[in-house]
Amino acid sequence: xxxxxxxxxxxxxxxxxxxxxxxxxxxxxxxxxxxxxxxxxxxxxxxxxxxxxxxxxxxxxxxxxxxxxxxxxxxxxxxxxxxxxxxxxxxxxxxxxxxxxxxxxxxxxxxxxxxxxxxxxxxxxxxxxxxxxxxxxxxxxxxxxxxxxxxxxxxxxxxxxxxxxxxxxxxxxxxxxxxxxxxxxxxxxxxxxxxxxxxxxxxxxxxxxxxxxxxxxxxxxxxxxxxxxxxxxxxxxxxxxxxxxxxxxxxxxxxxxxxxxxxxxxxxxxxxxxxxxxxxxxxxxxxxxxxxxxxxxxxxxxxxxxxxxxxxxxxxxxxxxxxxxxxxxxxxxxxxxxxxxxxxxxxxxxxxxxxxxxxxxxxxxxxxxxxxxxxxxxxxxxxxxxxxxxxxxxxx
Amino acid sequence: xxxxxxxxxxxxxxxxxxxxxxxxxxxxxxxxxxxxxxxxxxxxxxxxxxxxxxxxxxxxxxxxxxxxxxxxxxxxxxxxxxxxxxxxxxxxxxxxxxxxxxxxxxxxxxxxxxxxxxxxxxxxxxxxxxxxxxxxxxxxxxxxxxxxxxxxxxxxxxxxxxxxxxxxxxxxxxxxxxxxxxxxxxxxxxxxxxxxxxxxxxxxxxxxxxxxxxxxxxxxxxxxxxxxxxxxxxxxxxxxxxxxxxxxxxxxxxxxxxxxxxxx
Numbered sequence: 259x260x261x262x263x264x265x266x267x268x269x270x271x272x273x274x275x276x277x278x279x280x281x282x283x284x285x286x287x288x289x290x291x292x293x294x295x296x297x298x299x300x301x302x303x304x305x306x307x308x309x310x311x312x313x314x315x316x317x318x319x320x321x322x323x324x325x326x327x328x329x330x331x332x333x334x335x336x337x338x339x340x341x342x343x344x345x346x347x348x349x350x351x352x353x354x355x356x357x358x359x360x361x362x363x364x365x366x367x368x369x370x371x372x373x374x375x376x377x378x379x380x381x382x383x384x385x386x387x388x389x390x391x392x393x394x395x396x397x398x399x400x401x402x403x404x405x406x407x408x409x410x411x412x413x414x415x416x417x418x419x420x421x422x423x424x425x426x427x428x429x430x431x432x433x434x435x436x437x438x439x440x441x442x443x444x445x446x447x448x449x450x451x452x453x454x455x456x457x458x459x460x461x462x463x464x465x466x467x468x469x470x471x472x473x474x475x476x477x478x479x480x481x482x483x484x485x486x487x488x489x490x491x492x493x494x495x496x497x498x499x500x501x502x503x504x505x506x507x508x509x510x511x512x513x514x515x516x517x518x519x520x521x522x523x524x525x526x527x528x529x530x531x532x533x534x535x536x537x538x539x540x541x542x543x544x545x546x547x548x549x550x551x552x553x554x555x556x557x558x559x560x561x562x563x564x565x566x567x568x569x570x571x572x573x574x575x576x577x578x579x580x581x582x583x584x585x586x587x588x589x590x591x592x593x594x595x596x597x598x599x600x601x602x603x604x605x606x607x608x609x610x611x612x613x614x615x616x617x618x619x620x621x622x623x624x625x626x627x628x629x630x631x632x633x634x635x636x637x638x639x640x641x642x643x644x645x646x647x648x649x650x651x652x653x654x
Numbered sequence: 655x656x657x658x659x660x661x662x663x664x665x666x667x668x669x670x671x672x673x674x675x676x677x678x679x680x681x682x683x684x685x686x687x688x689x690x691x692x693x694x695x696x697x698x699x700x701x702x703x704x705x706x707x708x709x710x711x712x713x714x715x716x717x718x719x720x721x722x723x724x725x726x727x728x729x730x731x732x733x734x735x736x737x738x739x740x741x742x743x744x745x746x747x748x749x750x751x752x753x754x755x756x757x758x759x760x761x762x763x764x765x766x767x768x769x770x771x772x773x774x775x776x777x778x779x780x781x782x783x784x785x786x787x788x789x790x791x792x793x794x795x796x797x798x799x800x801x802x803x804x805x806x807x808x809x810x811x812x813x814x815x816x817x818x819x820x821x822x823x824x825x826x827x828x829x830x831x832x833x834x835x836x837x838x839x840x841x842x843x844x845x846x847x848x849x850x851x852x853x854x855x856x857x858x859x860x861x862x863x864x865x866x867x868x869x870x871x872x873x874x875x876x877x878x879x880x881x882x883x884x885x886x887x888x889x890x891x892x893x894x895x896x897x898x899x900x901x902x903x904x905x906x907x908x909x910x911x912x913x914x915x916x917x918x
Contacts, residue, residue, distance in 0.1 A: 260659070295849040296813075297830030302742030306818040306828055366813020366828065366850025373793040373812050376681070384792035384816050445786050445907040446822025522762065599824040599904075600751065601758035604742060 259403075259410055262636035263629045269481065270632065277625045284618010287611040288363060296366055299612040304604035305595040307364070309612050312587035313619070314360035316466070318437045319459060319586065321353035321394065323467010325430035326497050328401075332423050338489040341638065345471055345486075347402030348630040350430075353467075354395040356623035363615050383439045390433045397426040402630075410637045434459045441594065449527035449593040452515075458508045459586070465501035466582040468494050469575035474631070476572055483651065484635045495571055499559035502578050506552055509585070527593040530603065538603045541592055548584035551577040698865035702883030704802040705781065705857055706912040707871075708891050708900060713878035715773040721875050723750060725776060728873030729855070734846045736836035745827040747855040748778040748870055756915075757903060775915065776879070778870075779804060779825040779855040780903065783910030787817035787826065796852070802912060803857040813850040822904050823911075826854045884912070 291298050301308045324346035330336035331343045362368050379385045401423050408415040438456035445451065472494055475486035516524040529535045531545045558564045558574030565571055588608075597603055608616070657665075695701065714721075729735065729748045738744050754761040756775040761767050781804045788798050795810035796817050818826045832849040840846060844860065847853055858868035866872070871881045882889035891914075900914035 295829065295831045297743055297849075299830075301830070303744055303746075303818075303827055304742070304824065306815045361814075364814070366815070366852075367811065367848075368813075370793075370810070370812040373795075373810055377793045377810065379792050379794050382790050382792040382816070384790065384814060388792070440816070444790070444820050444822075445909065446904070447819065523759070594819070599758075599822055600755035601761075602755065 259407055259633050259637060262633040266632060270628075273628060274625065277621045277628065280621035281618050281625065284615050284621065287614035287618065290611055291363070291615065296364075298609060300607045300609045302604050302606065304598045304602070305592065305606040307591050307595070308606055309588060309591075309608040309616055310360045310364035312591045313616055314357050314364070315437060315459075315590060316583050316587040317353045317357045317360070317623075318391070318434055319463030319582070320467045320470060321350045321357065322430045322434040322460070322463040323465070323470070324350040324398070325427055326464050326468045326501075327471065327494065328423070328430075329427050330493075332420075332427065336493070338487055338493060340487075340490075341484075342471060342475055342486050342490055342494070344402050344406050344634050345475060345631065346467075347398045347405075347426075348634060349467065349471060349474070349627065350398040351395060351402060351630065352623045352627035354391055354398070354433075355626055356619055357391060358395070359619045359622065360616075363619065383436060383443065386436050387433075387440060390429065390436050394426070394429050394433050397422060397429060401426050406634055406637055409641060412641070431460060434463050441590070444594075446599055447594045448523040450590075452512065454508055454512060458505060458512075461501050461505035461508060462582045462586050465498045465505060465578050466586075468501075469498045469578040472498065472575045473572055473579070474627075476568055478631065478635060482635050484638065485651070491568075491571070492566065495559065495565050495575075498575060498578060499556075499565065502552075502555060502559065502582075505582070506556065526597050526601075530596045531589055531593050535597065536603055538596075538605060540605055540607065541589065544584055545589055548581045548589065551581040551584075555581060696863060696865075700862045700865055700867070702801045703885035704783075704883060704912065705862075706802075706882060706884045706891050706914065707778075708880040708882075708894050708914045708916060709776050710876075710878045710880065710894075710916045711770075711773060711775065712916065712918075713876045714776065717876040717878065718774050721878075723774075724873040724875060725870035725879060726750065728869040731839070732841055732858075732869045733844050734833075734837055734841055736833035737838070738831070738833075738836050743830040745829065745833065745853065747827070747853070748776060750774040750776055757901070759904065759906070760901075770917070776870075777823070777825070777903075778913065779857075780823055780909065780911030780913045781855075781857055782912065784908060786820040786822065786909060790816045790820040792816065799859070801862075803859050804854075805859065806853055806856055808845070808847050808851045808853065811851040813852065815852060817852055822907050822909065826852050828852050 299308060299310075327339050327343050327346040331339040362371060365371060374385055374388045401419060404419050405415045435456050438459040441447070441450035442452060442455035472491060475484070475491065478484040479486065513528065516528055526535060530538065531541050532549075533539070534542050555574050555577035558570050558577065564574065592606055595604075595606070726748050730737075733747060735745055735747060751774075753770040753773060753775060754767060756777055781802055783802070785796075785798060785804050787796050788794075788804060791797070792814065793810050793812060795807045795812070796804060797807070798804050813828070815828055818828060829847055829849045829851055834846050837846065858866070858870075861868060867881050868879075871879045880890050880894055882891035884891055886892065894916070895914060898916045899918040900916050902911040902914055904911075
């Protein structure tokens with residue numbers, strides 16, 4: 259099936275070349291980091307995690323979000339999702355790859371990364387995270403590829419795959435719960451020390467992942483004549499709407515706990531992020547941008563007319579994706595480290611090389627995703643009889 | 655005919671899986687690390703079950719203009735702590751700060767803040783009884799020794815900085831650059847570190863093995879840092895803690911710090 263990715267239109271190759279150039283720039287920045295050290299980033303003794311881990315945290319959610327398509331299709335026979343399950347699984351593959359890369363570029367001694375497997379430490383959440391992420395990657399490669407390959411051969415997927423699919427469905431929420439546990443078990447970071455971290459992670463995963471798939475599917479409809487099916491998009495958009503509302507609600511619950519209790523250490527990080535603290539307001543515009551995007555997203559996704567209209571739906575999904583990226587990415591990280599254990603504020607700003615490396619990783623993820631989606635579309639197209647006559651698609 | 659792509663990929667995949675599987679089986683058969691057999695400490699080494707510091711804050715208050723903070727100087731010199739100009743990337747194992755920064759939870763009490771104003775508080779790793787940093791380290795590069803010291807293995811550390819996120823006291827530093835570039839003088843008795851690893855006070859375990867007290871304890875001209883074994887009822891730390899009033903940082907977190915501050 260790989261040969262499907264080796265033949266494509268000019269647009270396809272231009273897109274891959276564009277991504278390759280960004281990967282190359284990121285790689286050059288990483289060479290500098292390899293030589294000089296993580297000092298070229300904006301991280302500091304007080305804010306020791308930053309943009310890399312922020313992107314990692316967000317992308318684990320996107321990877322887990324695929325379950326919102328896979329579960330209804332395989333467990334509840336929701337046939338309408340038939341065309342996009344593979345899109346979900348391949349998104350999970352690309353997203354987990356990006357997660358692993360973001361961890362890799364964040365390590366001070368990346369060549370020692372396998373120490374995590376050489377010296378297994380069950381009481382460390384990172385050890386579990388390494389295991390569940392690797393497992394999820396393998397599961398999704400296996401399930402996505404096998405199902406697509408069966409379609410390619412014109413048959414149903416083999417029965418031995420079913421337990422693996424079921425395992426992948428159970429595994430998906432677990433990867434994100436484990437990621438949440440990285441944060442919610444640390445006694446000194448009051449912004450993270452909340453039981454609601456795991457539910458918030460799951461809620462934002464279940465809206466950001468499917469939102470991306472909606473955007474991707476509708477984009478593929480436009481550029482590659484791939485039709486995901488109207489019912490599938492409608493059902494998925496409702497999932498995004500509900501999951502995002504729950505995510506925002508959980509955030510409001512956090513606000514209530516912090517401000518009704520009045521405990522300074524609970525209020526301080528939220529104040530820093532949204533109104534500034536001790537004269538520092540670096541992240542305030544970003545957090546309010548996320549808030550405005552969230553409001554726009556909820557309006558567009560709740561009103562049936564705008565949810566059913568493809569243009570406004572895509573806008574709503576972009577708003578969801580960006581809002582979650584800010585709030586669960588850099589907002590989460592900076593909030594955890596500010597104020598410091600000394601109740602001071604150390605400002606974090608990602609540097610240009612840091613952003614370059616991050617963009618390189620994103621581009622690599624998109625590269626893998628594009629190749630996998632190309633194969634998917636070609637296989638599904640070859641099974642369809644499609645005629646475009648006077649601009650109208652006729653399908654058998 | 656040349657090998658088909660599908661068969662080639664199958665062969666490649668099998669090779670990878672086979673290599674990984676054989677490595678895993680080998681590791682399982684050798685069952686983890688070999689425990690050091692027959693490890694005995696030298697007769698002159700200091701032995702304890704629960705090392706602790708008691709810092710006499712009154713002495714710090716009285717001597718701060720003359721002591722030159724020799725405790726910090728001695729540690730930095732002995733352990734090859736690099737002098738990095740950018741405060742965001744600095745490395746410090748022991749340092750001083752005011753009461754409000756050392757005890758921010760108590761600092762909403764304006765009367766207490768006033769009483770303890772202008773007094774330097776010496777901060778360092780607390781070598782907690784229940785250390786969160788040890789709990790989170792994925793490789794056990796930081797681990798707790800039997801005598802209570804929270805140790806660092808600079809060779810095993812992968813530089814993930816999870817321990818830095820976990821430490822509630824901001825006691826840990828990371829080598830953002832190659833530290834050797836920032837060393838003016840190197841003490842050959844202690845190793846220098848490489849970039850990309852976390853480091854912190856390791857309670858001068860290497861001096862304890864030689865029968866010496868930690869560098870900061872020895873260097874203080876006023877003997878403001880008292881060092882001893884909390885498990886030993888006759889130790890100086892136990893005696894002074896029975897007589898005087900002491901607090902520890904962030905008690906409510908349950909970490910059980912081993913650094914006490916005498917505030918009476």
